[in-house]
Amino acid sequence: MKLATKIIHAGTEPDPGTGAIMTPIFQTSTYVQEAPGKNKGFEYARSQNPTRKALEEALAQIENGRHGLAFSSGVAATDAVIKLLLPGDEVIAASDMYGGTYRLFTKVFEKFGIRFIYVDTTDPENVKNAITSKTKLIWLETPTNPLMNISDIRAIADIAKTAGCLLCVDNTFASPYLQNPLDLGADIVMHSSTKYLGGHSDVIQGALVMNDDTLREHLYFIQKSCGAVPGPMDCFLVLRGIKTLHLRMQRHCENGEKIANWLRNHPKVGKVYWCGFQDHPGYAVASRQMRGFGGMMSFELKDDNTDKAMAVLSSTKIFALAESLGGVESLINHPATMTHASIPREERIRNGLTDSLIRLSVGVEDADDLISDLEQAIG
Ligand SMILES: *Cc1c(COP(=O)(O)O)cnc(C)c1O
Numbered sequence: 361m362k363l364a365t366k367i368i369h370a371g372t373e374p375d376p377g378t379g380a381i382m383t384p385i386f387q388t389s390t391y392v393q394e395a396p397g398k399n400k401g402f403e404y405a406r407s408q409n410p411t412r413k414a415l416e417e418a419l420a421q422i423e424n425g426r427h428g429l430a431f432s433s434g435v436a437a438t439d440a441v442i443k444l445l446l447p448g449d450e451v452i453a454a455s456d457m458y459g460g461t462y463r464l465f466t467k468v469f470e471k472f473g474i475r476f477i478y479v480d481t482t483d484p485e486n487v488k489n490a491i492t493s494k495t496k497l498i499w500l501e502t503p504t505n506p507l508m509n510i511s512d513i514r515a516i517a518d519i520a521k522t523a524g525c526l527l528c529v530d531n532t533f534a535s536p537y538l539q540n541p542l543d544l545g546a547d548i549v550m551h552s553s554t555k556y557l558g559g560h561s562d563v564i565q566g567a568l569v570m571n572d573d574t575l576r577e578h579l580y581f582i583q584k585s586c587g588a589v590p591g592p593m594d595c596f597l598v599l600r601g602i603k604t605l606h607l608r609m610q611r612h613c614e615n616g617e618k619i620a621n622w623l624r625n626h627p628k629v630g631k632v633y634w635c636g637f638q639d640h641p642g643y644a645v646a647s648r649q650m651r652g653f654g655g656m657m658s659f660e661l662k663d664d665n666t667d668k669a670m671a672v673l674s675s676t677k678i679f680a681l682a683e684s685l686g687g688v689e690s691l692i693n694h695p696a697t698m699t700h701a702s703i704p705r706e707e708r709i710r711n712g713l714t715d716s717l718i719r720l721s722v723g724v725e726d727a728d729d730l731i732s733d734l735e736q737a738i739g
Pocket of ligand 1: 435436533
């Protein structure tokens with residue numbers, strides 16, 4: 361099946377009891393058993409839930425994987441992956457990535473003796489050079505949040521394979537509509553389903569997708585043992601969100617392209633970070649591994665003027681000032697004080713994340729209205 365058909369039908373079968381075309385919300389904590397140990401495959405809802413099962417099947421199919429696992433948030437999904445490791449193990453991670461991932465790694469897991477080595481993953485050589493006998497995992501995010509840096513998944517998957525370690529790719533920004541890391545050799549795909557998969561800013565959720573059966577068993581064991589499972593209502597919402605992923609992403613891409621080009625030609629705007637520009641350093645890799653460039657972008661004002669950036673952030677009328685991304689509505693965000701405030705300033709600036717940087721999650725409204733809104737805000 362082609363992607364659009366898969367996105368709509370993956371994981372959903374009419375309910376055998378009623379014929380309901382949408383998977384019911386199985387709002388139950390337990391399941392009645394015929395005899396001890398004799399059941400219909402469902403024992404206790406932390407371990408199994410039919411709504412979650414339908415969603416996990418859908419997640420697997422749209423990422424071209426064999427197994428999907430849903431978690432109560434994106435960071436809970438990341439947390440489960442790191443719990444595969446032991447004290448003394450090393451993780452090579454991207455130096456520019458989601459602030460919450462960085463916080464989880466440095467503030468929670470370093471305390472348990474896991475070491476994180478941050479490198480600029482846009483050059484695979486840096487990853488290769490950081491490998492040691494203790495490296496067990498490479499953690500990639502591409503495109504990155506918020507600088508839209510691109511890493512070559514296939515090249516880094518080859519490095520991981522040679523080193524005998526796992527590669528996990530945070531595919532939140534691209535969504536399965538634009539990029540499928542498992543097809544490029546990654547072992548695990550992670551999503552904050554809160555973003556494009558849910559798509560309507562009404563749910564917090566995370567996902568992992570993988571091919572290997574043993575890896576699935578380990579991650580399922582962590583999911584049920586640690587208990588960060590999503591509720592059935594939230595699973596239903598993400599399942600419903602997925603059904604329009606291709607329609608939304610198509611418009612996100614169209615609007616993204618128009619706005620990125622408009623920003624780039626604006627006299628008061630400095631650098632614009634969008635991976636669809638032909639002179640973006642990751643353009644060649646992005647064109648190879650992605651099917652489009654999406655609606656996420658960042659820009660600076662000329663002279664890196666923080667006061668002016670603050671004024672822009674407070675004066676948009678359609679773009680809502682808020683954290684998060686990937687919903688149908690457009691959002692504007694100030695990474696330095698909002699999503700990336702947990703990264704120390706010197707480290708942030710060193711990675712190019714300046715004080716005046718503004719991030720946009722371009723929604724699916726009319727592009728002309730969005731441009732007029734930015735026009736009046738930037739002045
Ligand atoms: C939001 C986000 C996360 C964390 O997901 P939550 O659902 O908020 O826990 C991880 N990675 C990226 C790229 C994100 O944007």
